[in-house]
Amino acid sequence: MASNQLRCHYEVLGLSRDSSPEEIRSAYKKLALRRHPDKLVQSGLSQAEATAQFQELVQAYEVLSDPKERAWYDSHRSQILFSDPNSGNSVPDSVIPNLFSFFSNTVYSGYTDSGRGFYKVYSDVFEKIYSNEVNFCRKLGLGLDSVRDAPLIGNLQCDYAQVSAFYNYWLGFSTVMDFCWVDQYDVMAGQNRKSRRVMEEENKKLRKKARREYNETVRGLGEFVKKRDKRVIDMLVKKNAEMERKKEEEKERKKKLERERMERLRAYEEPEWARVNEEEVDGMEGFEEEEDKGKKGNGGKELYCVVCGKKFKSEKQWKNHEQSKKHKEKVAELRESFQDEDDEREDIEEDDLEKNEDVEEIEERFKEDFNIQREWEWG
Template sequence: MASKSSMKCHYEVLNVSRDANSDELKKSYRKLALKWHPDKNPDQIEECTRQFRIIQQAYDVLSDPQERAWYDKHREAILRGGMGHGESYTDDSLDVFQYFNTSCFMGYGDDEEGFYAVYREVFNVIDHEDDEFRDDDDEEFKAPEFGQSDSSYEEVVKPFYDYWEHYFTVKSYVWVEKYDTREAPDRRTRRAMEAENKKLRDAAKKERNEEVRALVGFIKKRDKRVQAYRKKMEERNEEIARKAKEKRDQHRRELLKQAENYEDKGWSAMTELEDDLQKLESQFTSSEEEECGEEEDEEEIYDEPFCVACNKFFKSEKALSNHERSKKHKENVALLKEQMQEEDEDLVESGGGTENPQNDVNSEEDSADQETQPTKQK
């Protein structure tokens, strides 16, 4: 990763990796010291002396475990001009607060001053700043980009917001530390210094995370791509609700039609009707999935499991199964059965003209008994 100053990394000076062990450090140091020792280069005394001093300094730091640990933690800040060069480190991170204003862009186009071009550059800068603090293994990492006005929601917009809404800076923020632990007189004091330094670093990281996430929220609220997707989802949900209502009404009409055909079947007919009501919910869910599967591709969005009694969709069959065991669901099922039974009774009353079909049956049986009585006496 590139450095912003002329200061060269100690590992680069000794030409070793950052996980090199002590033997590798010593071997490389001896080879370079022999090559650049002024006594070996009498015709380049000045240059070799300077280079030899840099090699010696690098080895002095990396060969001492405590010095090396401190250097590893503060490496980026040192290379950027602070932490040990007699200079105070300047954090030149992008000031995101200037972008909490609609005046920073002109319109919602892709031109240089448009919404998508401006904020695309903002997040590219933030990600580039983090690049300098990523480990060697993560140097190739690239955060999702903001995209353009016509970018796909699923492929670009959603991944962008999923990442940046949970942004965590990888900057070390070692430049906010108050104590130099190398100056600690004993282990106890050093631990206390480290604890205080960590508290300061964590506070700085949290502040940066909150700044960036707040900016993401500000942008998302105004992103036309997000607004269009939300409108599409609202229309989708309305369509789902409409289709669900149509199917629910259709099933109820079918059951009421069946009830009209139960003329003189007595209570057995009512029992069968109750059984049908109990099966309604499961039949509705399965039949809805089968019918939706035969529709065009754009209709596949209506395959979610649905509870008729509660008028509610679920993401999976398992979620629906858990819901069916809830007290609220059972209450709604009982209420639905009661409502449909009342509707059936009202229909029977309006069609038959009698209050109780069973009483009519009993009355006809009594008349038949009276007519046959004289025959028995003869």
């Protein structure tokens, strides 16, 4: 590939324009094995030609594997393929530079700021864009304050603040040029006011479209260059390494906290009041088992001793309780209390009877006195 003529990225990978990302990845892996410089040199190509072919393959994959770059390439493929990097960096009969030829890794070699080095080539390109903006302001008398000063691209030795300032400027680029040279109609040649108004509206649409496309092209070039800038790549590697380090530190911190928590749990002693006697627990468990068995053996019914106020879950427990000394004593006490109550009740009844007899005697006497009194009154 000694020639500087550009080939379509799809042609390089042997794919159609509607290929899927998986197909692009698969094609690149296969071709990368076959077109490795060492294999190409063994087949008879020079080292320079073998390296150029492999770089062409890598560039095609870099562009088509990135959805954003692929969309840009698809919409500007003809301009890129037919642009001439040796044409003085300007499109014929145009006042703006031809930027499409610089969307390629072949325009630079290495990361120096001289010759065909990365920082030299793209420094000249962006300087040309900035100069066009300044010249346009001067010619139209807009004032140089209409264009912000553009930061320099720098080189491998400059600090990252300058790198950030450079890409922030060009990724947010907006031209001051009005693109009057793209007008299709001479408004002054219109036959009447209405036709001139129509011509003017069409020219405005063309200017707006050209201006928008130019802004997108400059910003797209800025993104293309940033993605391949070694300083940006190194910074991303550092940031990723820093993120991984922080993740590891966070993992270790969580592990440490978990270890401390487990140590506190192991060292924890339950207070005396919260401890449960194991014998009581075993006794309760045995009692519960006995209760369950009693329920099953007694059809699920509970036996109750009225004298002692206790429940029994099995017939066996009830019989054992009946033979117990405490139960018999309470039964005897209950009988005695019943007997006492009967005696008291008999005494009360006798007293009531005696009272009743006295009342009857009084009534008889009263009747006798009453009869004697009547006889005396009638006599």
